[in-house]
Amino acid sequence: MSAVSEKFGAYSTWRRAISPTGNTGDAVFRFLMLLVALLMVGIVLAMVIALASESMLSLRQFGFSFLTSRDWNPVKGEFGALPFLWGTIASSIIALLISVPFSIGIAIFLVEQAPRYIARPVGFLVELLAAIPSVVYGVWGIFVLAPILRNYVEPGLAKWFSWIPLFSGSITGYGLLTGGIILAIMVTPIISAVVRDVLAAVPGSQREAALALGATKWEMIRVVLVNGVPGITGAVILGLGRALGETMAVTMVIGNRPEISLSLFEPSYTIASAIANEFTEATGDLYLSALVELGLILFLVTFVVNGFARLLVWNVTRQTGGVGRAA
Amino acid sequence: MSVSKRSSQLLVWLSVVVFLVVSIACNGGSGAGSGSLRLQGAGATFPNPLYQKWLSEYSRQHPDLKIEYQSIGSGAGIKQLKEQTIDYGASDAPMTDADLKSAPGEIVHVPTVLGAVVITYNLQGITQPLRFSPEVIADIFLGKIKKWNDPKITADNPGVTLPASDITVVHRAEGSGTSAVFTDYLSKVSAEWKEKVGAGTSPSWPIGMGGKGNEGVTGQVKSTPNTIGYVELAYAVQNKLPVGQVKNASGNFITPSIDTVTAAAAASAANMPDDLRVSITNAAGPDAYPISSYTYVLVYKNQKDAAKGKVLVNFLWWGIHDGESFAKDLQYAPLPADIVKRAEAKINSVTANGTALR
Numbered sequence: 001m002s003a004v005s006e007k008f009g010a011y012s013t014w015r016r017a018i019s020p021t022g023n024t025g026d027a028v029f030r031f032l033m034l035l036v037a038l039l040m041v042g043i044v045l046a047m048v049i050a051l052a053s054e055s056m057l058s059l060r061q062f063g064f065s066f067l068t069s070r071d072w073n074p075v076k077g078e079f080g081a082l083p084f085l086w087g088t089i090a091s092s093i094i095a096l097l098i099s100v101p102f103s104i105g106i107a108i109f110l111v112e113q114a115p116r117y118i119a120r121p122v123g124f125l126v127e128l129l130a131a132i133p134s135v136v137y138g139v140w141g142i143f144v145l146a147p148i149l150r151n152y153v154e155p156g157l158a159k160w161f162s163w164i165p166l167f168s169g170s171i172t173g174y175g176l177l178t179g180g181i182i183l184a185i186m187v188t189p190i191i192s193a194v195v196r197d198v199l200a201a202v203p204g205s206q207r208e209a210a211l212a213l214g215a216t217k218w219e220m221i222r223v224v225l226v227n228g229v230p231g232i233t234g235a236v237i238l239g240l241g242r243a244l245g246e247t248m249a250v251t252m253v254i255g256n257r258p259e260i261s262l263s264l265f266e267p268s269y270t271i272a273s274a275i276a277n278e279f280t281e282a283t284g285d286l287y288l289s290a291l292v293e294l295g296l297i298l299f300l301v302t303f304v305v306n307g308f309a310r311l312l313v314w315n316v317t318r319q320t321g322g323v324g325r326a327a
Numbered sequence: 328m329s330v331s332k333r334s335s336q337l338l339v340w341l342s343v344v345v346f347l348v349v350s351i352a353c354n355g356g357s358g359a360g361s362g363s364l365r366l367q368g369a370g371a372t373f374p375n376p377l378y379q380k381w382l383s384e385y386s387r388q389h390p391d392l393k394i395e396y397q398s399i400g401s402g403a404g405i406k407q408l409k410e411q412t413i414d415y416g417a418s419d420a421p422m423t424d425a426d427l428k429s430a431p432g433e434i435v436h437v438p439t440v441l442g443a444v445v446i447t448y449n450l451q452g453i454t455q456p457l458r459f460s461p462e463v464i465a466d467i468f469l470g471k472i473k474k475w476n477d478p479k480i481t482a483d484n485p486g487v488t489l490p491a492s493d494i495t496v497v498h499r500a501e502g503s504g505t506s507a508v509f510t511d512y513l514s515k516v517s518a519e520w521k522e523k524v525g526a527g528t529s530p531s532w533p534i535g536m537g538g539k540g541n542e543g544v545t546g547q548v549k550s551t552p553n554t555i556g557y558v559e560l561a562y563a564v565q566n567k568l569p570v571g572q573v574k575n576a577s578g579n580f581i582t583p584s585i586d587t588v589t590a591a592a593a594a595s596a597a598n599m600p601d602d603l604r605v606s607i608t609n610a611a612g613p614d615a616y617p618i619s620s621y622t623y624v625l626v627y628k629n630q631k632d633a634a635k636g637k638v639l640v641n642f643l644w645w646g647i648h649d650g651e652s653f654a655k656d657l658q659y660a661p662l663p664a665d666i667v668k669r670a671e672a673k674i675n676s677v678t679a680n681g682t683a684l685r
Contacts, residue, residue, distance in 0.1 A: 073531035074502075075510075075524065142546040150551065172495050172551055174536050252546075256500035256537030267536040273500070277539065280372075280400030281502025281528040283426065288406075 055293035072258040079290035081297055083258035087268035092243040094180025103191035111199040112221055130189035138252030141182045146173035154265055169263035177264040179254035187239035198231030230313045237309035244302055247272040271298040364638050369397040370404020370417030373442055373504050374622045377657050381650045401504050408625055416625035419504025421604035433628040436603045437643055437673050438621040441592050441660035443560040444509045445583045446571035449548050458483045460574040465517035470534035497547045497556035500537025502528040508620040509557050512608035561658030575617040576609050583616045588660035591615035596665050633679035640684045643674050
């Protein structure tokens with residue numbers, strides 16, 4: 001008798017623990033959602049563990065020097081990640097420098113200035129850019145962008161600014177600059193779409209208040225932008241994430257040369273491209289292991305960048321109490 | 328409102344049910360055919376068009392068999408063969424001694440066809456094919472010859488006015504059997520190349536930029552003036568690229584073609600080792616195109632499954648006889664007759680539990 005009540009007691013405690021409201025359907029739902037959330041955490045953990053264990057050979061062999069060495073020579077079994085790390089970060093920074101002003105401009109136009117019959121189709125077209133497969137961007141890069149850069153843009157830059165190391169070097173149309181521009185075009189729809197939502201989420205009363213105080217339209221937009229800073233930062237980070245990991249389009253125009261050069265015209269190489277290019281023909285355990293370690297590094301870079309951005313957003317939000325955390 | 332919501336819910340459920348039924352039916356379909364044998368192969372991308380043709384022709388003659396091939400790259404093919412997840416592998420370069428030693432069983436190399444690597448370039452206003460000696464190719468790809476009108480290039484090309492512009496080198500970005508053949512050739516003809524760079528699927532290129540795949544290299548060469556690159560013969564022919572003549576070991580400038588590639592194989596047949604693992608770059612015959620190579624199918628000498636093994640050797644036998652007739656149309660050079668004989672012996676040496684399969 002007591003055993004039964006004990007059992008029943010345990011059951012009801014358990015039931016109350018998983019479902020405070022006492023509804024079985026809620027409990028099942030709650031449990032399912034927990035499972036889904038844990039699954040995501042599990043997948044991330046499984047990836048880190050797999051990457052780390054597969055790259056153990058290279059981690060042991062090269063240690064920290066993997067990150068600082070500039071030599072990548074599979075024939076001789078020397079592997080260093082620095083040129084790839086440089087190419088990945090440099091191309092992403094170029095992409096953001098170009099893309100962020102454009103994206104914010106597009107968003108301001110769509111939310112604050114364009115009449116609805118223009119904003120709708122333009123917004124739709126910008127989002128359509130995000131749906132184009134990256135290999136199509138790559139082909140366009142080879143046959144349209146690279147020749148334009150080689151024939152018009154790069155000679156012009158070299159003529160006026162060749163005293164800056166960024167704009168020296170041989171002009172081929174394939175290199176860091178081309179890769180950065182392709183990336184900029186690819187991340188613009190993502191950033192501008194999120195920024196548009198962020199700006200639209202700023203309450204209309206803010207605009208009315210600014211205008212009522214005698215602000216010009218430009219001053220009113222500044223008020224709206226300040227309110228949207230955390231959301232805009234989030235949008236930029238989303239774009240950066242895409243830029244860091246983009247593979248196909250970049251590899252088709254960046255020149256694929258593991259070398260560190262300050263010049264934007266010289267060929268470069270990104271981590272994602274290197275893995276995609278070399279994995280299928282990588283013979284030898286150390287070579288494979290080094291490629292997996294590159295993947296691990298890319299994973300960590302993305303992780304650090306995201307963490308840093310979260311911190312930034314959190315910090316700004318705390319200071320301004322701004323709105324628009326749509327991102 | 329509520330009616331349309333309910334009907335859309337119904338639609339979702341219906342589609343789920345249909346999907347389940349169809350997927351079960353498909354499974355059942357393939358399960359019903361489980362009496363037929365299924366062979367999996369994987370490896371080199373270079374011979375893929377030919378192997379796919381072989382598979383479709385062979386399966387027309389033997390509808391009960393299911394043989395597959397995935398072109399995932401030579402390196403990945405060798406890895407999967409060693410892990411025994413596939414029944415046969417394929418590679419452009421023969422397996423290394425280290426790779427063979429670490430495999431769980433003895434592996435036999437069966438050559439199937441030949442390919443070649445050709446030099447292509449983009450020089451405006453030059454219509455006749457350029458001629459290259461081996462040391463010039465090595466020096467260009469080492470970055471020692473920098474201009475198109477370098478005396479070393481013009482010496483090979485009397486009567487051709489070459490521009491005074493910089494040479495831009497384009498190489499394969501990804502690991503590739505094409506690069507392996509090309510660098511194997513350069514290592515044979517240039518001591519400096521051998522010492523500084525060496526041969527491999529992804530060597531560390533001294534200069535130039537990387538294009539992804541034959542199409543990537545071609546794209547960059549076509550769209551950039553004064554470039555030089557290397558691609559597979561088949562690809563160059565199909566896309567009508569300008570192709571350079573290369574001086575061979577006998578001192579003749581040879582235009583790459585199916586016949587000159589087969590000539591290279593025939594010329595080096597005499598010194599082919601017993602395991603047929605051989606590099607035929609820089610072959611000696613008067614008509615031999617020097618940047619040629621075999622491509623191989625890799626099989627375990629001792630097959631675990633006799634029934635599967637029998638299908639495999641029959642397929643390979645058909646491939647090096649009837650299958651060779653499809654090679655020329657797809658721009659591969661067929662095996663010379665005496666190499667077919669030696670490949671036959673290799674196929675005949677495959678056994679299952681000690682008994683020959685053919």
